[in-house]
Amino acid sequence: MSKREGTMWRALGLMSGTSLDGIDVAVIETDGERVLGRGFAATYPYSDAFRDKLRDGLQEAARLDDRTSRPGRLALLERYLTELHAEAVEHYLADHQIAAESIDLIGFHGQTVLHRPEARLTVQLGDGSMLARLTGRPVVYDLRAADVAAGGQGAPLAPAYHRALAADISARPLAVLNLGGVANVTWIGKDEVGRDGTLLAFDTGPASAMIDDWCKRTLGEPFDAGGGTAAKGTVHEDIVAGLLAHPYFAKAPPKSLDRNAFDLGAVAGLSPEDGAATLTAFSAAAVAAALPHLPERPALWVACGGGRRNATLMTMTGARVGAPIHPAEAFDIDGDSVEAEAWAFLAVRSRLGLPITFPGTTGVAQALTGGVVVET
Template sequence: MAAIRRAIGLMSGTSMDGIDVALIETDGGIKVRRGPSDFVPYETAFRRQIEVGLEHAKSIQTKDQRPGALSAVEKELTKRHGDAVLRFLSHHKISKETVDIIGFHGQTVLHRPLNGLTVQLGDGRMLAEMTGVPVVYDMRANDMVHGGQGAPLVPAYHQALAARVPAELSKGKPVVFVNIGGISNITIISKNGDPIAFDTGPGNTLIDQWVSDKAGIAYDAGGSIASEGQVIANVVSRYLAKPFFDLKPPKSLDRNDFTLADLGDLELADGARTLVRVTADAILKANAYAPEKPSLWIICGGGRKNATIMADLAEGATNTKAKVVVAEDLGFDGDSMEAEAWAYLAVRALDGLPLTWPTTTGCDAPVSGGVLVRPT
């Protein structure tokens, strides 16, 4: 029987808004005890540094290259993660000696799955030295060595959580976990077989970029701007006609694969409303790849706080008589779930258990991964 380990997960997603920190105790299987979680926001100036780094990252040809400002950004990013862990331990009165492992995602700055290249900034050794806790990092690379797309990795954790969904809600049919971050991704979990997972399309990134460019606002809080606009149907159609949507899963995206170019010169609210519909319709298109129509859609990530996205999802799901809920409705935490997943994956990595499957990333066979470093 696998040992129960105490793990901290760290996640900084494509929204680049900060660091999610979460603690769980798990055997890397279906035994999961969720602990406390925190969020540490990035200051605006550092977000701008990452954005500059994203431009420099476009010239990367091998995963270890750090052109331009990237080396400095990586060091600063790792320092912020280390500080976040130390504050988390202090705040929750947790001794570092009781923590077995840290799962460190880092910050994705480039993801080119067709080229077998994915780059996450983050110095695992530096983090281990700062915190005094062993670290597993670079968990996407081995999947790509084995023919996978390196994303998404959260499905392993979704599968563990799906075991907790009440039977009266699952009704024996597939359950779908939807994470709406900068990019949206889903995991389809059936009673039999490995999870099916893939990126569905834009999440919050385009909406955030739109309101930032048009109004100097970081994001559309609650979807209030979008709620005042109209859906411009021909623009939605233009987005959904992109070649990405004709690809069969597994498939994954870089945050720059979709841009605002197709919006044209729409008014602020109409642009936000139209992008919301793009996000929701792209997610619902995933129905086509489920072995049978799902009964339940569980929405996680920042996008669940956008009431306009949630309304569009709920309306679209009625076509298949499915129910749409937020993670909290089932006792989960939609903010910390990805950080929890990275803690969970670190434990699986320690035991050599699969992090990905052919049905989640397209790898040749179920494969583990990650690089383990211990403090000296």
């Protein structure tokens, strides 16, 4: 591909996050530095049966010590996951009447099934070569591996895109909060916007993952719609305090968290409502626990990810951080598509050899590019 830095790319991003809800697809136009255009976004939900298979895969992957190994059902799961992503691309392009040939590049996240950066180990299911073959488009995938191999946390990776999106928001300092299965925050300072020195990011703790798992276990529901179950319950603050005693929260960033770093044992025995309320309060308190690690308190919080639709979580988080928190849509940003858009953006940066991780975002020693490029 002959495109160079400074040229506009049309890139498609694919994201399957830790909430295991489905495949997010988005298209952006970018030169690798600026967001020049944002197109339609769509989500293709997983079936309940496949979501259960992914949960089983998480348990099986917990035993991995080699990121290339696919024992047992993981090989079949990876193949099927890749096929689902190819189908999502096909449906998306057809639904929005976009010619496949107009897509310069696909950014493919895959599905994280294990993330242990302290062991220099991160595993994302997804066969980039197979996806390129099925879609007929160049693919960039495995974007976390180089950072982890270099001693970085391998997460979060979206901050470079958050910074590009925030160029049109005047409030500073600004926090972009992604409420996925795991929450992460990007802090952007007042001065020299766009310089790496003013960009700090890290995982704050669980966001929706534990709440989703609790609702699945106690109610047979995939998530707490709108936070309605939590709203009916009572927060057990002693349990929240006990969970916050985990050393992760006192650890200085950069830092990242595996989806399954916490289990539901602390709320076992509570009613579904009290358990949901307590876990929601814990997710909010985990965000507030990030405040001592920020150079300055944010003047504004912008929330993206599925958790922004949980009214109880948003209210609790705003109360605990003591600052306005608004959904991304208040700033003409599609909060559902930010992660998929970010993967499109990172794919272009990877293809151009530009850095995608930084000392202030993953703890890597120096700004680093990453990803595997598969041409067609």
